[in-house]
Amino acid sequence: MKKLINDPQNVVTESVEGFVLAHADIVTKNDDPLFVSRVGGAVQGKVGLVSGGGSGHEPLHAGFIGVGMLDAAVPGAMFTSPTPDQIAPALQAADGGAGVLAIVKNYTGDVLNFETGAELADAEGVEVATVIVNDDVAVENSTWTAGRRGVAGTVLVEKLAGAAAERGDDLATVTAIAQRVIDNVRTMGVALTACTVPHAGKPSFDLPEDEIEIGIGIHGEPGRHRIPLAPADEITATLLDAVADDLALAAGEQVLLLVNGMGGTPASELYIVYRQARALLEARGAQVARSLVGNYTTSLEMQGASVTVLRLDDELTGLWDAPVHTAALRW
Amino acid sequence: MKKLINDPQNVVTESVEGFVLAHADIVTKNDDPLFVSRVGGAVQGKVGLVSGGGSGHEPLHAGFIGVGMLDAAVPGAMFTSPTPDQIAPALQAADGGAGVLAIVKNYTGDVLNFETGAELADAEGVEVATVIVNDDVAVENSTWTAGRRGVAGTVLVEKLAGAAAERGDDLATVTAIAQRVIDNVRTMGVALTACTVPHAGKPSFDLPEDEIEIGIGIHGEPGRHRIPLAPADEITATLLDAVADDLALAAGEQVLLLVNGMGGTPASELYIVYRQARALLEARGAQVARSLVGNYTTSLEMQGASVTVLRLDDELTGLWDAPVHTAALRW
Numbered sequence: 001m002k003k004l005i006n007d008p009q010n011v012v013t014e015s016v017e018g019f020v021l022a023h024a025d026i027v028t029k030n031d032d033p034l035f036v037s038r039v040g041g042a043v044q045g046k047v048g049l050v051s052g053g054g055s056g057h058e059p060l061h062a063g064f065i066g067v068g069m070l071d072a073a074v075p076g077a078m079f080t081s082p083t084p085d086q087i088a089p090a091l092q093a094a095d096g097g098a099g100v101l102a103i104v105k106n107y108t109g110d111v112l113n114f115e116t117g118a119e120l121a122d123a124e125g126v127e128v129a130t131v132i133v134n135d136d137v138a139v140e141n142s143t144w145t146a147g148r149r150g151v152a153g154t155v156l157v158e159k160l161a162g163a164a165a166e167r168g169d170d171l172a173t174v175t176a177i178a179q180r181v182i183d184n185v186r187t188m189g190v191a192l193t194a195c196t197v198p199h200a201g202k203p204s205f206d207l208p209e210d211e212i213e214i215g216i217g218i219h220g221e222p223g224r225h226r227i228p229l230a231p232a233d234e235i236t237a238t239l240l241d242a243v244a245d246d247l248a249l250a251a252g253e254q255v256l257l258l259v260n261g262m263g264g265t266p267a268s269e270l271y272i273v274y275r276q277a278r279a280l281l282e283a284r285g286a287q288v289a290r291s292l293v294g295n296y297t298t299s300l301e302m303q304g305a306s307v308t309v310l311r312l313d314d315e316l317t318g319l320w321d322a323p324v325h326t327a328a329l330r331w
Numbered sequence: 332m333k334k335l336i337n338d339p340q341n342v343v344t345e346s347v348e349g350f351v352l353a354h355a356d357i358v359t360k361n362d363d364p365l366f367v368s369r370v371g372g373a374v375q376g377k378v379g380l381v382s383g384g385g386s387g388h389e390p391l392h393a394g395f396i397g398v399g400m401l402d403a404a405v406p407g408a409m410f411t412s413p414t415p416d417q418i419a420p421a422l423q424a425a426d427g428g429a430g431v432l433a434i435v436k437n438y439t440g441d442v443l444n445f446e447t448g449a450e451l452a453d454a455e456g457v458e459v460a461t462v463i464v465n466d467d468v469a470v471e472n473s474t475w476t477a478g479r480r481g482v483a484g485t486v487l488v489e490k491l492a493g494a495a496a497e498r499g500d501d502l503a504t505v506t507a508i509a510q511r512v513i514d515n516v517r518t519m520g521v522a523l524t525a526c527t528v529p530h531a532g533k534p535s536f537d538l539p540e541d542e543i544e545i546g547i548g549i550h551g552e553p554g555r556h557r558i559p560l561a562p563a564d565e566i567t568a569t570l571l572d573a574v575a576d577d578l579a580l581a582a583g584e585q586v587l588l589l590v591n592g593m594g595g596t597p598a599s600e601l602y603i604v605y606r607q608a609r610a611l612l613e614a615r616g617a618q619v620a621r622s623l624v625g626n627y628t629t630s631l632e633m634q635g636a637s638v639t640v641l642r643l644d645d646e647l648t649g650l651w652d653a654p655v656h657t658a659a660l661r662w
Contacts, residue, residue: 002523002543004563004600004636011599018602021609022622058598192333212333232335264595266631267389268342269335271349278352291353295626300597301634305335330661 001196003301008198012055012075019062023327026066033083035090036062037072047165047174048072048094051103051158052087053110054079056197057218060154060297063328069162070326071100078197078300079219081109087117091126099127099171101178103157105150106134129175133157135187135308137246138215138223151218152260152297152308153185159329163319177319181310186243189223189306190235191216193264195299214238218262218299232269236276239307244284247309251285256292256320258308263298265305270294277307290320296328332527334632339529343386343406350393354658357397364414366421367393368403378496378505379403379425382434382489383418384441385410387528388549391485391628394659400493401657402431409528409631410550412440418448422457430458430502432509434488436481437465460506464488466518466639468577469546469554482549483591483628483639484516487651490660494650508650512641517574520554520637521566522547524595526630545569549593549630563600567607570638575615578640582616587623587651589639594629596636601625608638621651627659 005011016036020029028039035052042048051061052074061073071094076082091100100121104114111132118128135153142149161178169177191213194203204220207213212235215223249255259274261267274293281288289312297306310316324331336342347367351360359370366383373379382392383405392404402425407413422431431452435445442463449459466484473480492509500508522544525534535551538544543566546554580586590605592598601624609619620643628637641647655662 002540002560002634004521004523004566004596004604006562006564006603011603014606015599015602018604018606018609018624022602022605022624055599056597063598190335192335209333229333231337233337235335263597264632264634265335266387266594266629267394267626268346268386268631271346271353272337272342273335273349274353275345275349278349293349293353295598298597300599301595303333303595303632325662331656 001201003198005198011198012077016075026327027062030089033086033089035072035074035086036065037090037093038065042071042094042096044096045098046096047098047169047171048096048100049103049158049162049165050090050094050100052082053105054081056300057298059328064155064158064326066326068166068322068324069158069329078199081107081113084113084116084120087114088120091117091121091128092124095126099129101161101171101174102128102130103154103161103178104130104132105154106132106147107144107149108146109144127171129171131175131178131182133182135185137186137242138188142217142221149217151187151189152258152306153187155296156185156256156258156310157181159324160316160319163322166322181316184311185308186247187306187308188239188242189216189304190214190239191220191262191302191304193303194220195302216304218297220299232272233276236273236307237280240277240280243307243309244281247311249284249286254287254289254312255281256290256310256312257281257288258292260297260306260308261295262302262304263295264301264303270305273305273307289317332532334529336529342529343408347406357658358393361420364417364420366403366405366417367396368421368424369396373402373425373427375427376429377427378429378500378502379427379431380434380489380493380496381421381425381431383413384436385412387631388628390659395486395489395657397657399497399653399655400489400660409530412438412444415444415447415451418445419451422448422452422459423455426457430460432492432502432505433459433461434485434492434509435461435463436485437463437478438475438480439477440475458502460502462506462509462513464513466516468517468573469519473548473552480548482518482520483589483637484518486627487516487587487589487641488512490655491647491650494653497653515642516639517578518637518639519570519573520547520635521545521570522593522633522635524634525551526633547635549628551630563603564607567604567638568611571608571611574638574640575612578642580615580617585618585620585643586612587621587641587643588612588619589623591628591637591639592626593633593635594626595632595634601636604636604638620648
């Protein structure tokens with residue numbers, strides 16, 4: 001295992017410490033329990049947005065704290081759900097009196113712990129609504145998951161619900177927007193290499209030198225099947241077709257196309273995937289109205305990528321274009 | 332070799348094609364010869380900024396085209412200098428009548444080809460000034476280099492000179508600012524793993540499983556020495572001390588700290604490096620006034636990072652804070 005780390009047990013705390021120092025104009029942290037939130041505290045009268053989950057998927061979630069997106073994020077240990085006693089104070093910290101929306105990726109531990117955290121926060125007078133992101137079409141159930149997994153589509157939920165909260169929508173409306181995004185977003189990914197959790201010290205799974213895993217999860221959970229390494233255009237077609245078919249995408253629809261890197265894949269390769277995914281969408285008669293390409297929901301140093309398609313409508317497009325000022329997404 | 336590519340010979344053209352499609356609001360491309368430039372063409376009356384070099388270092392350089400930074404970029408083949416007949420029309424495309432500054436990383440091929448390209452553009456009536464970036468303190472001469480190599484500090488030269496051009500400075504002033512940045516910026520990097528050039532098909536160098544290369548170049552050129560894998564804080568101290576000593580950094584000075592990922596290293600590790608580099612700068616009495624952490628000057632999928640320190644003054648800080656709107660840097 002070759003990593004730029006010190007004690008494997010300290011990777012999350014040291015990384016969050018560096019992150020907060022580098023972006024002190026945007027974020028601050030609470031140490032015990034650990035969570036990250038907007039500098040200056042909750043915005044009075046605005047619906048708060050909180051997400052969280054196991055670490056190792058950076059910039060998800062703390063990288064998306066800031067104006068137009070999240071108010072707080074709760075980093076668990078590496079690939080491990082945060083605890084309810086971390087989640088509850090983060091929900092409280094994000095509450096500006098208009099309630100808080102928790103955006104939770106569909107993993108059993110995350111769902112349970114956010115549920116308990118929300119109950120604890122509720123007991124302190126915080127109104128909490130929750131949405132569960134489950135955009136991964138690869139498998140129906142999986143390691144740590146009942147139902148579909150939540151993956152890169154989470155970034156789009158956070159951006160669009162965040163913009164709704166920022167313009168002053170109430171909790172029910174922000175929640176409905178988040179759910180509309182979830183209902184209209186689908187993702188599938190591929191791994192070329194495995195990743196190594198620091199305290200485990202060895203790769204999460206074995207992938208032969210001449211094979212790739214189609215439908216990989218963001219923790220290296222098994223996908224649909226392994227195939228021999230193939231040209232990028234073929235791999236992309238497999239991912240895009242699964243996503244677009246599941247979305248029942250019709251000709252004439254407008255979409256947002258996100259090509260997400262898993263952490264270890266160069267930008268040049270992501271743009272090759274983007275090129276083909278876009279061509280295939282256009283061949284279906286869809287219009288790629290908005291795009292995002294980069295490392296947004298990663299799996300440590302895993303090489304691979306995922307393709308996400310979100311069906312847009314005029315309101316969602318407007319929310320996408322609204323200003324955002326976070327460490328990892330800014331316009 | 333496991334990569335998300337099609338024919339290795341087409342990596343650059345397909346990647347640039349995807350890049351331009353994804354960022355069509357910012358950039359456009361010329362196909363033959365290949366270069367990328369601002370959509371809408373040169374800004375009349377503004378000094379144009381052009382950079383370029385071998386591909387494989389993305390987002391450098393095309394990712395930095397846009398308001399507040401470059402006007403055009405010339406991507407060579409993978410790790411190979413662009414040709415004069417690519418460079419000359421890019422210089423012409425960037426000329427809004429106030430001349431063009433070429434920002435060239437110090438590699439023999441880049442320097443020669445930009446020199447010839449500038450002569451060709453000059454014959455077409457374009458006034459061209461050139462600066463050579465040589466921020467890498469690791470080695471004095473190297474593969475492909477007489478003198479020090481140009482590495483991640485290039486991004487800071489492009490941002491600060493770009494801001495000067497945007498506010499209306501003339502060619503001599505923009506050139507002087509770029510040179511002031513070059514005079515005050517230093518970098519050193521480390522590789523944990525090698526990278527593989529697609530058409531070569533095998534790693535550029537061999538690095539044993541228990542060793543790392545201190546002072547690596549961005550093409551995998553040899554650095555200062557190989558050492559056994561060490562904790563991140565120790566590695567960071569080696570890099571930061573070399574950089575700060577070479578810069579003759581004094582207590583009380585303000586600096587910009589850039590921790591740059593080589594392409595295959597997760598964000599969490601870059602922030603661990605940032606945390607320690609910042610602590611060491613503060614221990615020297617320097618103040619880290621501005622920061623940048625991420626993959627900005629990469630070496631394909633190489634795992635590793637570099638530490639860059641720029642000595643700031645009030646004018647440079649103001650130019651750093653000026654708005655920028657590119658694919659890879661935006662505020």
